[in-house]
Amino acid sequence: MANFGGHAIPGSFFLIYGFWLTVKHILQHYWRKNQLKGRQVLPPLFKRMEYFEGGFTIFASFVGIMVEQFVVDGPHAHLYDYENDTWVKLMNWQHSTMYLFFLIFGIALVASTASKMLPVGIDRLALSMALFVEGFLFYYHVHSRPPLDAHIHSLLLVAVFSGSASTMLEVFIRDNIILELLRSCLFILQGSWFYQIGFVLYPLSGPEWDLKLHDNIMFVTMCFCWHLAVALLLVVCTSSVVWLTLTRFSGKRRDIEIGMRNTSLKTSSQKALLEESDEE
């Protein structure tokens, strides 16, 4: 949808999803680190989180497809206009196709959480494919547009294809917190860049951008790096807040539960934690 809203809506989803991933993976990482001491209380929460994530993805993708199809000037599920011999609203059909693959990812996530029969990593493969298809369609999307328009979209592809590649790596390298946070970071980057595209192509106020000026292209390239830096900062801050909350929370609970035995336990558990991180 060629207006500011049409870029802000997917942008918001990707931004929120990036933050959600950061929180989820930090929780999982915290649990993995402390798992060795025999406590296995968190898993039901994790399963519920995966179900929620999968269910929400399915719901949002389905709504996305419906909106693209049945919006006022949409194709209304018509693909070919036999009277005028033209394709009907191919742009909306392309967006529907992108949503379709996120829908598939949602189903894969729910299914792989529900059943132990499915091979581990199938959800990551589906997500990697969804990102690949998004980038693939965008790539042929931007042909024969004004230079700045084409450039700003091709920068989006850097985030999308990097995300696809790093997610594909996760099929083979499981439970690697760096890859997981990199993925979160790339989703936040993608989300904030959608907003940037909206601001540049459909400015809310102020003058239009000159789509052919070389200086604008230079600025936009640099601006993409700033978005990356901000995305890194946001992931680091969110991670730190979640991690510190977890440490304080689990520390408090232990205080109440175990009382006096706390002091000695704490020291030994910290030592164990240090040794674990050494071994990693």
Added chain:
Amino acid sequence: MANFGGHAIPGSFFLIYGFWLTVKHILQHYWRKNQLKGRQVLPPLFKRMEYFEGGFTIFASFVGIMVEQFVVDGPHAHLYDYENDTWVKLMNWQHSTMYLFFLIFGIALVASTASKMLPVGIDRLALSMALFVEGFLFYYHVHSRPPLDAHIHSLLLVAVFSGSASTMLEVFIRDNIILELLRSCLFILQGSWFYQIGFVLYPLSGPEWDLKLHDNIMFVTMCFCWHLAVALLLVVCTSSVVWLTLTRFSGKRRDIEIGMRNTSLKTSSQKALLEESDEE
């Protein structure tokens, strides 16, 4: 062969091969999962399947080479026409070359199944090479054709080179069900896309496609993604049917064989299976 049949025949082969691979790898995966309990009854079947696959590949590739050479308007094994100073039917020679590498794959598969001396993974290397050569020749095939024709063939290359890369990965990462099913999926995609190329370039009925219209290119790009989605769906459905049949079949046999001891065994074997999939 520049007609609908010339695209439908390889398309059918790739489609059938994709399904065959899905069934084979699900069988192998089922056996690997249940292997730990000491049952090793399936291997003779697996060996026979590999011999059949290899033998059929050799036979089909050989027939393919013969047909390309000795078809009525074929080169009849002549490469250079010294009278007119021209190459004879280079297109047929290129197709023969593609078949030759699938022939090599067939031989590698039969040989590596027959002898324990050959290094594990040589069949995957040969398959990866066959796909690489197919893509390599197609890549230089499509030069200086009308835009839609070139584009629809270059989309085929996405499936071919992805297949080559994922098969190459299997040389190093063995017995990974995700990679194996991805390969099946990419073969099905390739097969169905051959049909699509046939339908677009040599329509059986209805008007010709305008090979220069940009909208047609946009549709075809999107259509490729739909083929991928359908290929995924087909692999998932086939896998599920095979897996469920296996579970029911092996359950029944056990019922008859072991009778009363069944109940306790089943529970413990299911537990073991769950633990295995956890460890994976």
Added chain:
Amino acid sequence: MANFGGHAIPGSFFLIYGFWLTVKHILQHYWRKNQLKGRQVLPPLFKRMEYFEGGFTIFASFVGIMVEQFVVDGPHAHLYDYENDTWVKLMNWQHSTMYLFFLIFGIALVASTASKMLPVGIDRLALSMALFVEGFLFYYHVHSRPPLDAHIHSLLLVAVFSGSASTMLEVFIRDNIILELLRSCLFILQGSWFYQIGFVLYPLSGPEWDLKLHDNIMFVTMCFCWHLAVALLLVVCTSSVVWLTLTRFSGKRRDIEIGMRNTSLKTSSQKALLEESDEE
């Protein structure tokens, strides 16, 4: 900064950093090799080295940003000139952005040295990103320049992106001395190539280079390979000197400390060392 000094300054930093990395990684490698015998005396030195490296990187990057911003003809922290409707000194802003990512690397290095909570490898990811951003900005930097200018900068990209890729590999493959020295080598190459760019584009003496002559491009390509050969030579020499010094030094210390028990110990420790390198 478009003069000789503007290329010599970053060049010097990269050169020195390359040598520093060589020395650091050889020290770490020596310690890893001899670690099995229970001696763990070096680590405090290593930590101090990491703090120094991180601190210096932060300091130098900060100074770099300040200089680029507040130099006489710099942007003085102004991004957009609303009077003339133009961007202010985008070149300086781009350089500042590059420094920013090296600043982030410095912070990541200090933080991951200070705290065991941070996942191992986060410093390498940050370095890989800093190099990627450097290459990314340079890539769009060189558009529409004379052929030799564009070519000599694109050769720089070979060193930068290779460095980024090999550093990214180190996130997953830890403590591999070959990758570590390759990184050192690519930094030295990058540093010396910055000097070469300076000599070609802003010759200190002698005639100007013809920026359109094809022979000049051919020479520069070959010259890049010579720089690579020299960088390899420098890494090998530095490594050998450091390694031999370490062997002699630790041999001497042991002589004094253990006196007569030395001879037998030496033999067995050498044997252990040989076995370790066999197992590697």
Added chain:
Amino acid sequence: MANFGGHAIPGSFFLIYGFWLTVKHILQHYWRKNQLKGRQVLPPLFKRMEYFEGGFTIFASFVGIMVEQFVVDGPHAHLYDYENDTWVKLMNWQHSTMYLFFLIFGIALVASTASKMLPVGIDRLALSMALFVEGFLFYYHVHSRPPLDAHIHSLLLVAVFSGSASTMLEVFIRDNIILELLRSCLFILQGSWFYQIGFVLYPLSGPEWDLKLHDNIMFVTMCFCWHLAVALLLVVCTSSVVWLTLTRFSGKRRDIEIGMRNTSLKTSSQKALLEESDEE
């Protein structure tokens, strides 16, 4: 050197080197397979082979550099002609640079064989770099030549860069016979393709090739695949001959040495071998 001989000489070297590698790696593979039974008689031979390979590479590269420099119409170690303000015989200098990196590989191979101090894999890194530099220089070599000339050289690059990539992989994946034979195969392919380039560009007899005819380009592309098929065949035949000779030879020696105990030993050793290949 722009004549048939100038392509036949490096071609012969690469061909012979490919065969040498095949024999060497099959010998090593045979020894690895039979190593578990405690026999360690072959290593001195292996070391001598590595010294010979390294020494010969150093010698041949040195001769290559000297010939390129001091041939009648060579640069005689002059790089710049200050009188005419031109570079002197850059082509010869480029070839010398290629040889220089093979010289470095030779030194790395000898050094890593001689000393256990050097990290394992340094020789593969050096070989990968030598191939990369060869491809890198060829890449900028072929600009602005007639289409067929450019195309036939760019096909050479496929062999060279594939070789560089697969050799780089060997730095991390050691003792993998598939990668080792793939390397041998790519050297044979490179060697035979050098001959093909010679035959096409400087035909010994018959008419000149039309360097602009599209059919010639199509034929040459296909011809490259045939060379690959032949290279595969040659590697397989050489490997089989060496392997069978080894089996027969070591069988005979055992017959004489151990006499009657042979029968039982053979069975158990075959069993062990089968188990090894299973585990692989």
